[in-house]
Amino acid sequence: MPNWWRHYHRDMLGGDLGAGVVVALMLLPQGMAYALVAGLPAVVGLYASILPALAYALVGSSASLSVGPMALTSLMTAQAVAELAPVTGLTAVELAAQLALLCGAVLLLCAVLRLGFLCALLSRPVLGGFTGGVALLVVTGQVETLLGSTASSTALGVGTLLALYGARLCLPPRWGRLAPALVLALATCLVAWGNLQQSGVQVLGAIPAGLPPLGLSLQPSLWPELLPSALLLAFVIFVSGHSSAMVLAQRRGERVDDGRELLGQGLANLVSAVSSGFPVAGGLSRSALNHVAGARSQLAGVITALLLGLALLLPTGWLSLLPLPALAATIIFAVLGMLDLNGLRQAWRYDPRDAGVWLATLLSVVTLGVEEGVLVGVLLSLAGHLARSSRPHIAVLGRMADGESFRNVRRHVVETREHLLLLRIDASLFFGNATAIAGRVDAMLTPAVRELVLDMSAVNGVDFSALFALGELNATLARRGVRLHLAAVKGPILDRLCRSSLLDELDGQLFATTAEAYRCLCSAELAE
Amino acid sequence: MPNWWRHYHRDMLGGDLGAGVVVALMLLPQGMAYALVAGLPAVVGLYASILPALAYALVGSSASLSVGPMALTSLMTAQAVAELAPVTGLTAVELAAQLALLCGAVLLLCAVLRLGFLCALLSRPVLGGFTGGVALLVVTGQVETLLGSTASSTALGVGTLLALYGARLCLPPRWGRLAPALVLALATCLVAWGNLQQSGVQVLGAIPAGLPPLGLSLQPSLWPELLPSALLLAFVIFVSGHSSAMVLAQRRGERVDDGRELLGQGLANLVSAVSSGFPVAGGLSRSALNHVAGARSQLAGVITALLLGLALLLPTGWLSLLPLPALAATIIFAVLGMLDLNGLRQAWRYDPRDAGVWLATLLSVVTLGVEEGVLVGVLLSLAGHLARSSRPHIAVLGRMADGESFRNVRRHVVETREHLLLLRIDASLFFGNATAIAGRVDAMLTPAVRELVLDMSAVNGVDFSALFALGELNATLARRGVRLHLAAVKGPILDRLCRSSLLDELDGQLFATTAEAYRCLCSAELAE
DSSP states (O other): OOOHHHHHHGGGGHHEEEHHHHHHHHHHHHHHHHHHHTTTTTHHHHHHHHHHHHHHHHSSSSOOEEEEEHHHHHHHHHHHHHHHHHOOOOOHHHHHHHHHHHHHHHHHHHHTTTOGGGGGGSSSHHHHHHHHHHHHHHHHHHHHHOOOOOOHHOOOOOOOHHHHHHHHHOOHHHHHHTTTHHHHHHHHHHHHHHHHGGTTOOOOOOOSSSSSSOOOOOOGGHHHHHHHHHHHHHHHHHHHHHHHHHHHHHTTTTTOOHHHHHHHHHHHHHHHHTOOOOOOOOOOHHHHHHHHHHHHTTHHHHHHHHEEEEEEEOOOOGGOOOBHHHHHHHHHHHHHHTTTHHHHHHHHOOOHHHHHHHHHHOOOOOHHOHHHHHHHHHHHHHHHHHHHHHSSSSEEEOOOOSSSSSETTTTTTOOOOOEEEEEEESSBBOOHHHHHHHHHHHTTTTTOOOEEEEEEETOOOOOOHHHHHHHHHHHHHHHTOOEEEEEEHHHHHHHHTTSSSSSHOOSEEEEHHHHEEEEEEHHHHHHH | OOHHHTTTOOGGGGHHHHHHHEEEHHHHHHHHHHHHHHSSHHHHHHHHHHHHHHHHHHHHSSSOOOOOOOOOHHHHHHHHHHHHHHHOOOOOHHHHHHHHHHHHHHHHHHHTTTTTGGGSOOOHHHHHHHHHHHHHHHHHHHHHHHHHHSSHHHHHHHHHHHHHHHHHSSHHHHHTTTTTHHHHHHHHHHHHTTTTGTTTTBBBBOOSSOOOOOOOOEEEEEHHHHHHHHHHHHEEEEEHHHHHHHHHHHTTTOOOOOHHHHHHHHHHHHHHHTOOOOEEOOOOOHHHHHEEEEEEEEEHHHHHHOOOOHHHSSGGGGGGOOBHHHHHHHHHHHHTOOHHHHHHHHHHHHHHHHHHHOOOOOOHHHOOOOHHHHHHHHHHHHHHHHHHHOOOEEEEEETTSSSOOOETTTOOOOOTTTTEEEEEEEOOOOOOTHHHHHHHHHHTTTTTTEEEEEEEOOOOOOOHHHHHHHHHHHHHHHTTEEEEEEEOOOHHHHHHHHHSSHHOSSSSOOOOSSSHHHHHHHHHHOOO
């Protein structure tokens, strides 16, 4: 029995039941639509929404995460499958199942190896640019279906889109989230009533009734070729599910367990592979609906899955008239919400470099492809981080009026002494910046300076290369008659320095605080 | 006229002349030996020691750097040329000249684009492991020549090696450095006197007399294939020359100019390409000899070059009897000194991770190849840097007896309050660690804590992803009735935070120092 079941209270049932019904209404058309985005038959989207959701509910840690087909993963599946389908002679459905299998295996392996921390590699700008780029790709892919080939198609598609935006403006958010299901039901009725198929409106067509067929024939020869896509998909599945679960857990004051999330997502994908599905993930928008609609536990997801299973057991003829232009409109409406221009604006105001990474990722996704885009984004954000730590801020310090604190001379009214230079280095010292910092420090000396104190309060690390640079700086300064002192060295660094010869070679002293260095080096001057 | 010539004093001439002669005596056999290492005729090593050295003297910034053939660059040249020679039908000499041309072009381009800072990518452990690995490769390549095919060969080779080690032990360092030239002269005399060629001792053979032939036929079709090797060679040439120049400049209290170094090395390689040479660099051991022997200016290098030119103009027959086993012994003797086991030991004591990077680089160079080894080393040290900043130290602080300073409770006797948790985060906050830090901070709370102060004195940056993580941490804490405060935020970070909504959303306050936060939050408790 999963943990949540053991602590289940009867008064949680109402919320779970309501949320389960609401999410099922959203997932029924959405699952089919995202299967179409992935280049698969619509019914595969429903298969991927049933057993994988049950599997997640069994081990996943989030009470409100709704696991199933998602725009991001569908598009990535489409790209991975499209490349291989012509070469291998397998159907897209078979390839997608192999991909889900690999994703599941990778996620479970990450759970075992405790690699959850790797998802930190996807910074917020990269995630934002990536999601935005995928949204644009999905929209361009759907425009043709939205407009169709006849006037009736175009009218139905554009009409649905307008109706969705109208509903968002007019309805309260709680009801607005159900708008896609209602509008689609209306559009289906319209097709049936007006016999619009005759006017060239494409419809979904027959959905085979019956539960998902189980079973999977392993195709190990394909795995090497699918692996790169599977690795990236697993990465995106985990980050997307994990960040959504975090947001929701925060609203409830709960915690998310990395390991259990990886297990849950991994199991869901394995189950998707053996139940005729394709890669699945937990997305924020559907999970937020689940939360808002009252989900109190994983039971809400179980109810959604059971309802979708029921829909496949009942006669599915009524689904066959669902008009594709209207379905395309709901997809476009959903994914355009992923293009978070407000987040981009905030990033721009906060730090243009972060906004640059965002835009570069978006452009790379759109022009180079989904996988290449993520790679460009991750590399750019890593390079940006290194570049920032390579050119650190160095502050000249002076004594504040309280006599104890020392602050940047440019920002505060402080007391300084001519023979004594106090510098605070705002960076960890490592091979990438140590030599450059030593050079800059050297260049900041005036001829009157006799004592140089490095305030190390902001130095969180000194690697082996930096240790040498400090030794060389000390030697260079000594030759010019300047003593190098260190102040406020952190404990872990001091432990390490004691195992080197630097402290013996140092011409100056080691002070516990900059205040102590100031007192000692100024009184020495008076005594001379 | 170069700068050093305009400030030349007559009393510097003695030193320069002495050093020029001494280095020429070392370079004559060494240049030929390194040409053999590169898989080229011995005379090419002399060509590469004449005009390139003059070119460096014209623009280079170091007074004592001796530019010419080096073990590192020779081995890299050998590997790059060996791959292409059979495919292209060109001779190794022609290919090596094209390689030198590309190296020169890359270095000059780096000078124009001011890319000198990139050499910081080669950390000390990577440089140490790389040099050590190359040394081992060169030694294994020379063992066959050292032992030769007859007993006389073996005796001569091993005898030379023993004589060199004996000279190092017995002679003062100043004379010891001339030992290779003396021992080789002795060995040559031995060959001439004993007619050892007849006993199967291989000798150098005829050296064509005359100055280096000028000219170069451009082979642009080869450049794409040579470019990867040229990029890495340029990198190694610059780092090796730059670090040697730095060490020597320090002894003289001078500074090294990145841009002029790049120009000097670039020009030297271009000139090497057009004067029948191969890639050249400035190494530490020969430059140190130059410095120790009294070099006062770039004139010492000019004199060395002129003497080598003179040696080529005089009859070169006496060189032809130089025994190859003895030459191999001097190479082995020279490169084994590059295997800096003492540096490895120091790195191990200081930080085993740095020693790990060192060994991994060495092993990769030996097993995978020179270029792959450097790549592995650079990637490992970057990954290590990221890993360190991803799992930072977080200290719980308490008030010291002086009432003003706050230190780690584990290292000092300090006063703490139950309702107030003071944490100092010892890292810049960025996408790679922000979420993990927020999680760790959250987990450090005890139920009694009502106020959480983050001491930001060691936080040197907060990127856009970390900004969100702080906002989320504040929200999570607020839901549990804990207020988040920030103290000692650095000016540049504060400027940035003011452009975001974090400070408005923060439930707690912003304090200038942790002491202020402590006073304020403890007196508030008393007042309640």
